[in-house]
Amino acid sequence: MRVYLSEIENTSKPTTYETKKISATILSNMVTISLQDFAKELTISGKTAVLAEFTQPKLSKYTPIIGQQLVMLDFDNQDLENQFTLDDLEQDQFLMDYACFFYRTFSDAESNVDKFRVAFKLDSIVTESETIHAIYQNLFERYPQADSSVGQTSRLFYGSTQGYELIDWDNELPINQLVTAPTKEINVLPNPDRIDDSTANYLLLKYRKYDTLQKKLDTNYQVTFKDEIAAEKYFCGLDIHEFLELPEGSPFIDILHTEINPSASVFYSHDYDTYLYKCFSKKSPFVGNILLLLVKYLGVYSKSQVLKILLTVTNSTIDYSSEIGKIKANSNQFRKDLTTGKLQASYPELHHYIKRYIPEINATLDFMYDYVYTDSKSGELRYLSYYSIHRLAKNVGLAIGKHISFQKMWTVLSLMVVIEMIDKLPNESVPKDLYISIIEPQENNKDKIRTSNVYEPVLFNDTTIQNMSDIVKKLKENNVTVTSLSYELIYRLFGENKALKDFPQAYKPLVEKGYIRMSSKDCNLTNKSIQLEKTAVKLIMQSLDTKGYILESDLISALARNKNTKIATIKPKYIKIRTDIINKYGLSRQRMTRDLYTTLSVAGKYCSKVIIFKE
Structure with a gap:
């Protein structure tokens, strides 16, 4: 260059x-x-x-x-x-x-x-x-x-x-x-100034004329709901054709795509107790309730966003008075405190540790409440989510307006699970009918290594938020970065039970298929991890004996040479074992100061790199 x-x-x-x-x-x-x-x-x-x-x-x-x-x-x-x-x-x-x-x-x-x-x-x-x-x-x-x-x-x-x-x-x-930023296709009305309360409701929604529609609907659909579930049920029970003022006739011209021959209709499903919109065209087939229809029609990222729009235009509210409503209300308050910085005053360590991921965390939490599971016997309602990481990455990216990679989404989910903001349910805790419909087919697929995870958000209160803060304090005390969170690191720091709870599919599927071998000395660690730890300890101790310290960057370079690999490849593997080594051998790891530079008689020019030494 x-x-x-x-x-x-x-x-x-x-x-x-x-x-x-x-x-x-x-x-x-x-x-x-x-x-x-x-x-x-x-x-x-x-x-x-x-x-x-x-x-x-x-x-x-x-x-x-x-x-x-x-x-x-x-x-x-x-x-x-x-x-x-x-x-x-x-x-x-x-x-x-x-x-x-x-x-x-x-x-x-x-x-x-x-x-x-x-x-x-x-x-x-x-x-x-x-x-x-x-x-x-x-x-x-x-x-x-x-x-x-x-x-x-x-x-x-x-x-x-x-x-x-x-x-x-x-x-x-x-x-x-x-x-080149990705752009969305947006249809523009030829004469937007002509939009008024005589315009069909679905077009007022399309062009974000919420104030006009709100005045038009007045109090005709106004309701105070006890939770979002009741609100969804209400809106899905409305005649879509009448409420949205869709084109006349049956079939009628589909609002989701351009066509000449009418292919859309609305019908009532007794099985689901809801009105459904259906497009029969081969080019753009679709079937769904009003929430799913508007997700696609309005180009938004989730049902919850559609629900907020419908609540606004119908002058409706949710008071969150039901038990499951209170769960969501607590989550909404936590997300608000996270965004406004209020959480920082009460839980500064927690806020500082997750602050780089607040937009992603807030959006992910929102999606965790998209699905409500109803127990067929007890009638108990639970928020359970089984979005794939790919799907979450896409939806979260749309929600916050930037691209989210698979790895970034995995990191955010791991952070939320490890600090116990959401629970990753073990298969034995997944409701049986959900397990049979989602997990079991994946387990029977020989080409699939891992199955879907089912997540459940915690009940946000002083106890659970304090627990998050306590976990974060331990992570910070041991210099654990968010991107290094993994089964191995959590096992070394918190023990087997939490590691299995947070990362239940980390190694077991790979071992069963013969892709990796675990150590005979510790069944929770791979042979390669044990060997890397031995090599790292040996290099550290040799340097401590001769110089009294070792620069962490020099240690990582030496490990890369020893394992004949790149620094970028060995560094994340080293980070997973670092905390355990520091704790086991009573070492200190700090960014070098001028006092340390003088005290340890560090060779060469002063620099502020991370240094490992014995107190």
């Missing part, structure tokens, strides 16, 4: 005079350099870089570029109420997936907050300044804590002398995902 790299080496942040000198000479030193060598020149030699190659030797954001393949985010954390720290970085899945390395800036040395930059390599060379601008704008939206002044092609990026910390040299940031 090609960048401008100043020949001037700095040991501290350049002064105004020094910056002018760098600006005047840097464009005369275009270099072709590997990413690894660039990181060294920038963060060890203290050089300054400009990341774009210009068409002429003029350092200006208006100068057209020949190409640029690197971008950087600068986190100076001046806003103490809205910081993005190194701990946040290590838990951020996007950065772990797409960033290459990060380094502390010159300003960090004298600061009480983390000041650092994160470097990304783009998956192809960008030749338009506008594209670079669009990439930065996308990143700034994702990370509002980052300094938005760096999004220019002419930006000078000062280096450091503290070195860098590797994320993964092979990571690349996909340009298309950042520059």
Whole structure:
């Protein structure tokens, strides 16, 4: 790759005079350099870089570029109420997936907050300044804590002398995902000014004219419901044709797709005690109640969102007076406290640990109440959800307006299960009829390794929220990041019962199919995990005996060499065993300070990397 790299080496942040000198000479030193060598020149030699190659030797954001393949985010954390720290970085899945390395800036040395930059390599060379601008704008939206002044092609990026910390040299940031945002098809009325209360109700819903429809319906459908279940039953019992003022006739022109020959109708199902909308066309077949119809017609992400719209336009309310209504009301209050920051005052550790995932958690919790299971014998109502991770990722992404990967969704669900915000039901606790219809067919499928999970949200009250906080405290005390949560880590930290409860299908299906072998010494750990732990302990103890410490980055590199694999591959496996090793052998793991640097007589220049030592 090609960048401008100043020949001037700095040991501290350049002064105004020094910056002018760098600006005047840097464009005369275009270099072709590997990413690894660039990181060294920038963060060890203290050089300054400009990341774009210009068409002429003029350092200006208006100068057209020949190409640029690197971008950087600068986190100076001046806003103490809205910081993005190194701990946040290590838990951020996007950065772990797409960033290459990060380094502390010159300003960090004298600061009480983390000041650092994160470097990304783009998956192809960008030749338009506008594209670079669009990439930065996308990143700034994702990370509002980052300094938005760096999004220019002419930006000078000062280096450091503290070195860098590797994320993964092979990571690349996909340009298309950042520059070309997915768009929804939205039908627009030819004459929107003509929409009034004479317009059919389904069209008023389509074009979000809720105020008009609310006045039109007045109190004709107004009801106070004791819970959402009662509300759903009521709306599904309404004649869809009459309530939505669908086109006349039967069949009539389908509202879900364009057609010439009518193919839609409404009928009452005695089996389900509800009105159903059905389209018979081969091109766009559909059958469903009013909630499912409006989910598809309005392009929203869940039945609960449709229900909120119907409550609004009918002037109806829910007082949550039933037992199951109170369960949902408590959840709504918890989600509200989480969003407004009220939870932070009472449970600061819990809030801090999950704050990076609050939008995803709130949306996921909402979906956990989409399905209500009714016990056929006792009539007991329970909120049980069996969404697949793929389906949840898609729906949660639509709910919060950004792409959610499968891995990100898995991480969020694991977090919610481990801190006991939701329960993952073991098969023996799944209601029999639900088990027979969902789990059993999957168990009989020889090609399927794991079966669906059934989730049940906890009853949110002071006791359960305090329990979440207690679990989080233990995770934080042991430096457990959200992305490292797994069966193995939970087993090593909390024991077998919780590990089996939180991750019941982690190893058992793989062992049964012969894909992995568990250790004869500990049936809860794989042979590879035991061997990795032995190697890590050996390397740590050797370094402690000779130097009295070991840098964690050096340990991970040594493990990668020992196992003949990449650092990015070995690092998450090491993180799973790290806490257990630290606790077993009475070690201390801290980010290095100047006091530690002096006390331990650390070799080389001072840097703020994580260090392991014996107290």
